[in-house]
Amino acid sequence: MRIAVFGAHNVGKTTLTEELLENLPGYTLETEPYYQLELSGYEFSENPTAEDFIEQFNYSVHLISESGDDVIFDRFVVDILAYLHVVDPNINIQSFFEKAQTLIAEIDLFVFVPIEEPDLMQDYQPDLAKLRSNVNDLLHDWISDFEIEVIEVKGTVLNRRNQVLDKISNPHLK
Incomplete structure (x- = not known):
């Protein structure tokens, strides 16, 4: 099974993926592309x-x-x-959007980690809070635009982990 965990920054995606990796023997983890690129020498802008x-x-x-x-x-x-799209709404993203649509078929389970209320990361990176919020809102919209069937997880990392594991063992759960 191929599982994609997505959401804005600092919502607990990495913590969740690491927890899932510990509970799904035989699985591998593809860490966030940002970190893989950084390790390979790509220099990101400040x-x-x-x-x-x-x-x-x-x-x-x-x-x-x-x-x-x-x-x-x-x-x-x-x-x-x-x-x-949020960083530069003037860029034509149509070709990216189409590529994303084709890759959706390659994933068996989508796990969306939204910003929760109350926000557990309120004080983290205040300069990027608006970007984080805008991305979260856009992802909510795009889930239906892309017609992605997702499991939206909430709560503690253990609650989130259990929600994903329950979905894997009972794929017909909503």
């Missing part, structure tokens, strides 16, 4: 730019295309595309 998100989008496409089964993706092309 402030997020469209070019940085295009690079991450293309790298994510590569990761999804090259990965096998039983993998968990920490980020998916849809949330990277949302960042691109």
Whole structure:
């Protein structure tokens, strides 16, 4: 099974993916494209730019295309595309949107981690709070635009983990 965990920054995606990895023997984790690119020497701008998100989008496409089964993706092309659109709404994202639509068929389970109320990360990176909120709102809209069937997880990391594991063991649960 291929699982994509997506959402805005600092909502607990990485913590959740690491928890899932510990509970799903035989699975591998594809860490967030940002970190993989950074490790390979890519230098990101101090402030997020469209070019940085295009690079991450293309790298994510590569990761999804090259990965096998039983993998968990920490980020998916849809949330990277949302960042691109929020950072520079004047960029024509149609070709990216179409590519994202084709990759959706490659994923078996989508896990959306939204900003919760109350926000557990209120004071973290206040300079990026508006970006985070706008991406979260856009992802809510795009879930229906892309016609993605998702499980939206909430609560503690253990609650979130259990929601995903329950969905895996009972795929017909809503």
